[in-house]
Amino acid sequence: xxxxxxxxxxxxxxxxxxxxxxxxxxxxxxxxxxxxxxxxxxxxxxxxxxxxxxxxxxxxxxxxxxxxxxxxxxxxxxxxxxxxxxxxxxxxxxxxxxxxxxxxxxxxxxxxxxxxxxxxxxxxxxxxxxxxxxxxxxxxxxxxxxxxxxxxxxxxxxxxxxxxxxxxxxxxxxxxxxxxxxxxx
Numbered sequence: 001x002x003x004x005x006x007x008x009x010x011x012x013x014x015x016x017x018x019x020x021x022x023x024x025x026x027x028x029x030x031x032x033x034x035x036x037x038x039x040x041x042x043x044x045x046x047x048x049x050x051x052x053x054x055x056x057x058x059x060x061x062x063x064x065x066x067x068x069x070x071x072x073x074x075x076x077x078x079x080x081x082x083x084x085x086x087x088x089x090x091x092x093x094x095x096x097x098x099x100x101x102x103x104x105x106x107x108x109x110x111x112x113x114x115x116x117x118x119x120x121x122x123x124x125x126x127x128x129x130x131x132x133x134x135x136x137x138x139x140x141x142x143x144x145x146x147x148x149x150x151x152x153x154x155x156x157x158x159x160x161x162x163x164x165x166x167x168x169x170x171x172x173x174x175x176x177x178x179x180x181x182x183x184x185x
Contacts, residue, residue, distance in 0.1 A: 043089055103161075104160070
């Protein structure tokens with residue numbers, strides 16, 4: 001196979017490049033956006049959530065697969081497109097499954113461990129006091145400056161973590177009189 005491969009390669013490049021050169025650039029842009037939108041919807045419908053940073057990469061690969069299927073293999077446009085969407089979704093699924101725990105999840109685990117390790121600092125009249133525990137509401141209230149110190153000492157960005165905690169529903173927030181969402185409750 002190695003010898004055959006060395007003397008027989010590159011044949012698909014010419015029809016593929018010619019196809020791309022002849023393709024209208026505005027149409028390519030619209031097809032990219034269309035594929036991207038469909039991949040996002042299909043992926044989210046599978047229950048994986050937002051595809052995140054991998055969406056554009058999967059879109060480029062799916063678009064290239066679609067175009068090469070038509071240009072090199074002569075497949076029907078709709079059949080090639082449907083196949084490319086399937087490949088794009090599989091790429092996104094694989095990326096999501098291979099993704100390590102993100103920084104927000106790690107920071108949240110760090111904070112829950114920190115709270116447990118400092119449980120006595122959440123009691124009435126403790127010195128220093130880090131906050132309080134409301135067992136009836138199953139909530140822990142942490143003084144913002146103490147949380148900031150803990151996160152930063154743990155190597156996390158306070159601002160990024162608070163934003164991520166809020167987006168994922170890990171912390172409560174309120175809307176102030178000016179309509180601004182605040183996390184200082």
